[in-house]
Amino acid sequence: MRLEEALAPVRAERRDQDVVVTTMAPAKVWMDMGPAHPRDLVYVPSAMSHATSVGLGLALAQPDRRVIVCNGDGSMLMNLGSLVTIVAQAPANLVVIICDNGVYEVTGSQPVPARVDFVGIARGAGFTATHHFTTAAEWSSNAAVVLARRGPVLVVLDVAVDATRPAPKSPGPANARAQAFRTAMTTSRT
Amino acid sequence: MFSGEQIGTLLSSHGITHVVTVPDSTIGQWEQGIERVGIKVVRVCREGEAWTVAGGLHFGGATPLVMIQCTGLFESGDALRNMIHDWRLPIYGMIGYRSYLNQDNLPGDTCLVFTEPILAAWKLDVFFVKRADQLAELSQHMRACRDDARAGVALIAEGRA
Numbered sequence: 001m002r003l004e005e006a007l008a009p010v011r012a013e014r015r016d017q018d019v020v021v022t023t024m025a026p027a028k029v030w031m032d033m034g035p036a037h038p039r040d041l042v043y044v045p046s047a048m049s050h051a052t053s054v055g056l057g058l059a060l061a062q063p064d065r066r067v068i069v070c071n072g073d074g075s076m077l078m079n080l081g082s083l084v085t086i087v088a089q090a091p092a093n094l095v096v097i098i099c100d101n102g103v104y105e106v107t108g109s110q111p112v113p114a115r116v117d118f119v120g121i122a123r124g125a126g127f128t129a130t131h132h133f134t135t136a137a138e139w140s141s142n143a144a145v146v147l148a149r150r151g152p153v154l155v156v157l158d159v160a161v162d163a164t165r166p167a168p169k170s171p172g173p174a175n176a177r178a179q180a181f182r183t184a185m186t187t188s189r190t
Numbered sequence: 191m192f193s194g195e196q197i198g199t200l201l202s203s204h205g206i207t208h209v210v211t212v213p214d215s216t217i218g219q220w221e222q223g224i225e226r227v228g229i230k231v232v233r234v235c236r237e238g239e240a241w242t243v244a245g246g247l248h249f250g251g252a253t254p255l256v257m258i259q260c261t262g263l264f265e266s267g268d269a270l271r272n273m274i275h276d277w278r279l280p281i282y283g284m285i286g287y288r289s290y291l292n293q294d295n296l297p298g299d300t301c302l303v304f305t306e307p308i309l310a311a312w313k314l315d316v317f318f319v320k321r322a323d324q325l326a327e328l329s330q331h332m333r334a335c336r337d338d339a340r341a342g343v344a345l346i347a348e349g350r351a
Contacts, residue, residue: 041249047272050242053234057246057254060208060232081235085243089232175278178249186251 003029003165005136006099006157009143010068019058019067019185023051025105026070028168036171038184039065044170049078052086052096059091059151062185066093068147073100074112080121086152087126095146095153101160106167122154129153191216191322191346194223200325202227204332207252210240214259216348217286237262238269244281245273256283260305260345270312274341282335283343285309290320292349305345315342 007029014020014037022030023043031042041058043051055069076098086094098118103109119130129149133139139157146155171177197220201209209224210232211217221231232247234240237258244254258266263285273279289299309316317331328344335342 045272045276047238047242047269050238050269050272053239053242053269054246054249057210057243057248057252058250059246060230060243061247061250061252079239082239085232085234085239174276178277178279182249182251185249 001134001136001139001157001159003099003101003159003162004033006097006139006159007033007070009140010070010097010147013144013147014068015066017065019055019062019065021051021055021058021067021069023070024048024072024075024168025101025162025165026072026099028106028165030070031168031171038180041181042168042171042177044168045174049075049082051075052079052082055094055096056082056086056089056091058185059094060089063091063093065185066095066147067091068095068097070097070099072105073098073102073118074104076118077112077116083122083125083127083154090152092151094151095155097155097157099157099159101158103161105161105163105165109161109163118156119154127152127154130155132156132158134158191319191348192220192325194220195226196223196325198223198225198227198229200329200332201229201255203329204336205253206255208232208244208247208254209257210234210244210247210254211257212237212240212259212262214261214286214288214348216346217257217259217284220257237266241266241269241273241281241283245277245279248279248281254281256281258283259286259348260288260301263308264304267308267312275313279341280335280339281341282332283314283341285343285345286348287345289349290347294349309343309345315340316345317342318345318347320347
């Protein structure tokens with residue numbers, strides 16, 4: 001599936017009180033798909049691989065909000081231990097989506113060191129809610145149920161490489177965005 | 191140098207809600223004292239995670255503190271840079287300074303060579319705790335950082351009980 005098709009169901013199912021964290025190519029596509037929500041965290045600039053950790057912190061701080069992290073496979077490979085940390089904390093409100101295309105797309109689509117079975121790794125780490133979708137139709141028709149499951153949930157989506165896609169740009173100064181996002185997280189409960 | 195009860199009481203007095211940590215033989219002894227005062231200890235697999243889990247907690251309205259050894263500081267530089275300098279989050283850290291008080295176990299430990307220059311390179315406001323009678327000063331440093339909404343670090347000398 002195209003990355004746009006991977007993220008479209010997330011946009012469709014996203015509730016107002018949800019938090020969506022995007023990084024790398026998913027961040028670029030997320031921004032291109034429509035206007036930002038106050039509780040979107042476009043994690044750019046990032047420390048590569050740390051979207052899952054930021055998402056875990058958000059989920060622990062606000063257990064009543066669903067937190068959806070849209071990650072890449074290269075980033076996930078760089079922080080596999082975060083899957084163990086997530087299971088240890090057992091946030092029922094956290095969903096991790098891995099958009100798996102086998103390359104570091106934002107740096108020119110160089111291959112990742114190896115293709116891995118993220119579902120198998122996640123299950124080995126202790127995730128019990130895991131899903132793998134290979135087609136847009138399959139993912140789209142199941143997304144509502146999957147995203148509503150008690151977390152932590154891990155979803156792997158097979159996505160196609162788009163070597164022409166530019167890298168994401170920060171939508172504004174990070175410090176100002178940090179303050180606005182924290183305000184949205186702490187004062188806009190609905 | 192300090193007991194878990196002392197550290198737990200200190201952190202509680204500053205409103206710390208979560209301690210995100212990878213233990214070492216000094217700071218790891220504080221975990222029970224910290225949990226006893228109702229602060230949640232979040233154990234992560236590597237120190238880089240600590241800064242970004244803390245960042246997420248801060249974004250969500252909590253008041254986290256990172257507690258790691260200096261070796262973990264070395265490991266976690268990019269995460270620290272991103273959270274404290276890119277996003278300018280006012281996260282406080284406690285960094286255990288391995289071998290500072292005693293090199294019997296690791297003679298010539300290069301932690302003594304690199305820890306302070308690396309903290310300086312990361313442009314962190316550091317309070318160096320070398321003695322047990324500095325607890326009140328440490329508390330003042332934490333308060334000053336919190337009042338100014340800026341990050342800070344307590345460098346805790348290790349190696350002697």
